[in-house]
Amino acid sequence: MAEPILEMQGVTAHYGRIQALKGISLKVFPGEIVTIIGANGAGKSTTLMTICGIVRATAGEVRYRGEVISSQSPDVLPARGLIQVPEGRRIFPRLTVSENLDMGAFFRKDEDGIRRDRDLVFELFPVLKERRRQPGGTLSGGEQQMLAIGRAIMGRPTVLLLDEPSLGLAPLIVQQIFRIVKSISEENKTTIVLVEQNANLALNLASRGYVLETGSVVLEDDARALLENPDIRKAYLGE
Amino acid sequence: MEYFFQQFINGITLGGVYALFALGYTMVYGIIQLINFAHGEFFAAGGYVGVIVLSFLGAHGYMGTHPWLCLAFSLVLTMGYCAMLAMAVEKIAYKPLRRSTRLSVLLSALGMSIFLQNGLMLTQGVYDKAYPTAFVQGGLDIGGVRISIMQLLILGLTAVLLFILNALVFRTRIGKAMRATAQDKVMSALVGINSNRIISLTFAIGAGLAAAAGIMVGLYYGAVRYDMGFVPGVKAFAAAVLGGIGNITGAMLGGFIIGMVEIMAAAYVPHGGEYKDVFAFIILIAVLYFMPTGIMGENVDDTRV
Ligand SMILES: Nc1ncnc2c1ncn2[C@@H]1O[C@H](COP(=O)(O)OP(=O)(O)O)[C@@H](O)[C@H]1O
Numbered sequence A: 001m002a003e004p005i006l007e008m009q010g011v012t013a014h015y016g017r018i019q020a021l022k023g024i025s026l027k028v029f030p031g032e033i034v035t036i037i038g039a040n041g042a043g044k045s046t047t048l049m050t051i052c053g054i055v056r057a058t059a060g061e062v063r064y065r066g067e068v069i070s071s072q073s074p075d076v077l078p079a080r081g082l083i084q085v086p087e088g089r090r091i092f093p094r095l096t097v098s099e100n101l102d103m104g105a106f107f108r109k110d111e112d113g114i115r116r117d118r119d120l121v122f123e124l125f126p127v128l129k130e131r132r133r134q135p136g137g138t139l140s141g142g143e144q145q146m147l148a149i150g151r152a153i154m155g156r157p158t159v160l161l162l163d164e165p166s167l168g169l170a171p172l173i174v175q176q177i178f179r180i181v182k183s184i185s186e187e188n189k190t191t192i193v194l195v196e197q198n199a200n201l202a203l204n205l206a207s208r209g210y211v212l213e214t215g216s217v218v219l220e221d222d223a224r225a226l227l228e229n230p231d232i233r234k235a236y237l238g239e
Numbered sequence B: 001m002e003y004f005f006q007q008f009i010n011g012i013t014l015g016g017v018y019a020l021f022a023l024g025y026t027m028v029y030g031i032i033q034l035i036n037f038a039h040g041e042f043f044a045a046g047g048y049v050g051v052i053v054l055s056f057l058g059a060h061g062y063m064g065t066h067p068w069l070c071l072a073f074s075l076v077l078t079m080g081y082c083a084m085l086a087m088a089v090e091k092i093a094y095k096p097l098r099r100s101t102r103l104s105v106l107l108s109a110l111g112m113s114i115f116l117q118n119g120l121m122l123t124q125g126v127y128d129k130a131y132p133t134a135f136v137q138g139g140l141d142i143g144g145v146r147i148s149i150m151q152l153l154i155l156g157l158t159a160v161l162l163f164i165l166n167a168l169v170f171r172t173r174i175g176k177a178m179r180a181t182a183q184d185k186v187m188s189a190l191v192g193i194n195s196n197r198i199i200s201l202t203f204a205i206g207a208g209l210a211a212a213a214g215i216m217v218g219l220y221y222g223a224v225r226y227d228m229g230f231v232p233g234v235k236a237f238a239a240a241v242l243g244g245i246g247n248i249t250g251a252m253l254g255g256f257i258i259g260m261v262e263i264m265a266a267a268y269v270p271h272g273g274e275y276k277d278v279f280a281f282i283i284l285i286a287v288l289y290f291m292p293t294g295i296m297g298e299n300v301d302d303t304r305v
């Protein structure tokens, strides 16, 4: 296989004295969809926030495109193609839908490309076009998730980190969102790291998966193998 | 009736100055939840730098030939100077405390205020410094209401600055980034916004506007003093709270209301002129007591920063 585009090596992270990550190592290869599953509090969100430099790794290394990024300022990463759709969507509530999308393209200067990408987002999510002048905070949960993904698309991600995009959404909306995630991966060759509690959905979309428990990777395997693994079926697929 | 219109004009003029001054409080609060006690010092520094530049130009004879050009020049220079001063204050006194408790930053702001005020006193002395005002004498009579050139100048300048600020904050890419940073610093970092730069810029803009207000007050009253930032500062702060602190439109509105109340109270309340400074404080206390989020605070959500 090629070189990993994103790699964590023995990464630990702390909140004050609480250790949230106890030495995470993982590899993500260009173009693949990798999922991270695990129970509430396992450290999935912390893993993504540490990759993006919001939470500082206290030991270990995060590498992106072969370069150590764990000591860089988080705001330089989106321009290099590393983009996160965080847990809870974090829509700017008092910016309009359209302004939220603009913020996704904040670091870009190619006005024409930005306009084309905005049209693309409106094509993917027509409801956002209808509501483009409305404050982001007034959207429903599903619409906010669409906006969060649309905002990420505006940054033309090379690696897209998605934190529980299905959280709190109706099954139909979840399906729609997963379809679009799949199409982003297929059409743009975007590498995707998908954090999910909905393990069934995630493992069906991904090619590989990591299982997190209390800050450590306890299992990594092909998604298919994980789906068939009896321990996983019992712990995360509700059997 | 004419008397009322006269007072109305006076009220808007004073209100515009408070509005410009209040914006710095509200913008800084909006972005880092700090009540910047040192903000009044940028107003005072503006008043002083303005008169220093004008006097310098006067000494070289330019005030006599091109007074308006001189004023424009000193305004730009002063706003730039105070913007840089504010960025320095932010970097030295607030940025290192970004992760500390709000109380420590507040105390640091208080210390900065005392430091800057004393610095001004030591370098410029304790006495009033007179503004050259000969070029803004005269006025217009409109149906018995007198508008002085000075008032026209202040009103015009205030309108232009408020307009530019609104366009900047609500129309430009940087303005959107400012509002995004105020709303969610983690997410703004995740879209590539450098929040340190945005915070620094916010201080600069607030101080620039306060500096312009300082020059206007210097021109209006004909003089400045080292402690001139204090009382108007509390009134501008009252204006920001009245408008809903963090809300830009609210601060503008609050400024005009405080200015108007002060002038009207002085005009119509018996002996009002003697204790006109009290009214802003009464409003401040009433707002804090009865509607702590201010008139625009929670209802008109989308104009918060
Ligand atoms: N901001 C925080 N402050 C303190 N502890 C936190 C914070 N965020 C997460 N934690 C703790 O870190 C651990 C991992 O949390 P998280 O990464 O959010 O897990 P997950 O996303 O898998 O649910 C949990 O024990 C959680 O309580």
Ligand SMILES: [Mg+2]
Pocket (backbone or CB within 6 Å): A041, A044, A045, A046, A087, A164
């Ligand atoms: Mg989580």
